Amino acid sequence: MSLLELRQVDKSYRQGGLFGPREAVRVLDRASLDVGRGECVALLGPSGAGKSTLARIALGLEWPDSGEVRFDGMPLLDDRGRMAAATRRAIQAVFQDPYGATSPRFSAFEVIAEPLRYAGLSGAPLRARVRELAEQVELDPGALSRLAHRFSGGQLQRLCIARALALQPRLLVLDEAVSSLDLTTQARVLALLTGLRRRHGVGFLFITHDLRLLRGFADRVLVMEDGRPVEVDDPFAPEPAIPALARLQAAMLPARPGLRPGPSRGHKAPAPQ
Numbered sequence: 438m439s440l441l442e443l444r445q446v447d448k449s450y451r452q453g454g455l456f457g458p459r460e461a462v463r464v465l466d467r468a469s470l471d472v473g474r475g476e477c478v479a480l481l482g483p484s485g486a487g488k489s490t491l492a493r494i495a496l497g498l499e500w501p502d503s504g505e506v507r508f509d510g511m512p513l514l515d516d517r518g519r520m521a522a523a524t525r526r527a528i529q530a531v532f533q534d535p536y537g538a539t540s541p542r543f544s545a546f547e548v549i550a551e552p553l554r555y556a557g558l559s560g561a562p563l564r565a566r567v568r569e570l571a572e573q574v575e576l577d578p579g580a581l582s583r584l585a586h587r588f589s590g591g592q593l594q595r596l597c598i599a600r601a602l603a604l605q606p607r608l609l610v611l612d613e614a615v616s617s618l619d620l621t622t623q624a625r626v627l628a629l630l631t632g633l634r635r636r637h638g639v640g641f642l643f644i645t646h647d648l649r650l651l652r653g654f655a656d657r658v659l660v661m662e663d664g665r666p667v668e669v670d671d672p673f674a675p676e677p678a679i680p681a682l683a684r685l686q687a688a689m690l691p692a693r694p695g696l697r698p699g700p701s702r703g704h705k706a707p708a709p710q
């Protein structure tokens with residue numbers, strides 16, 4: 438049984454207005470998706486393809502117009518749009534902007550401690566758990582008294598990951614979670630996430646527009662095409678049948694442009710030293 442299941446989900450938004458008519462624009466069109474236990478499913482697509490809409494629906498933050506969303510075999514939300522407390526703990530998210538996702542008044546300690554306090558932890562057990570989580574994301578527990586916003590973007594994002602892991606989730610929705618980081622920090626955070634997933638068996642829904650991030654990270658790759666995720670075997674295969682994937686491939690820069698052979702421009706790979 439899948440951990441997260443979306444079946445034939447539709448979602449439209451009313452757009453326009455002000456001077457023109459407001460029209461319903463369909464963002465998700467019979468979208469289906471599964472994430473298994475401990476599985477990393479990447480959802481890829483250009484800007485505006487509906488990835489974040491799908492993520493919000495998977496997190497129970499938005500209600501689909503039609504279709505089914507299930508977590509662990511049960512409807513994600515009840516008839517009145519409420520989520521069971523255990524499910525709320527089991528599904529956590531990390532978003533693109535760690536500065537927007539944390540209070541500038543909070544110390545690093547408070548950022549991680551916040552969900553734990555809600556869960557009733559306090560005193561020495563709270564301090565020990567915060568320290569343990571900081572160590573898991575390779576942050577120096579000695580720096581926890583500093584204001585979180587004095588951290589670098591990469592450190593702050595690791596703090597957000599520690600906060601998301603605090604209640605031992607079973608599913609982590611990572612919506613462009615490493616997109617704002619530099620390449621080295623991205624690689625470090627992705628390696629860290631892979632380690633955490635293997636150790637704790639957490640399922641990932643990893644949303645990105647950046648194809649390069651998928652190498653060695655995702656178990657399965659889905660690409661948003663016409664409002665629904667389409668599974669692809671090899672996202673790097675040349676001449677993909679899915680136009681959105683072809684555009685994402687074209688947007689991928691070579692890691693070392695000078696080394697790409699290009700006879701028409703006379704580029705040559707340097708001779709070995």
Ligand SMILES: Nc1ncnc2c1ncn2[C@@H]1O[C@H](COP(=O)(O)OP(=O)(O)OP(=O)(O)O)[C@@H](O)[C@H]1O
Nearest residue numbers: 450451464482483484485486487488489490491646
């Ligand atoms: N609350 C809303 N009201 C109206 N339109 C919305 C709303 N949320 C999203 N949209 C529209 O739905 C479409 C899909 O947006 P969404 O944020 O899901 O795309 P995305 O693939 O995540 O893009 P990006 O990578 O740029 O974040 C866009 O055209 C967006 O303007």
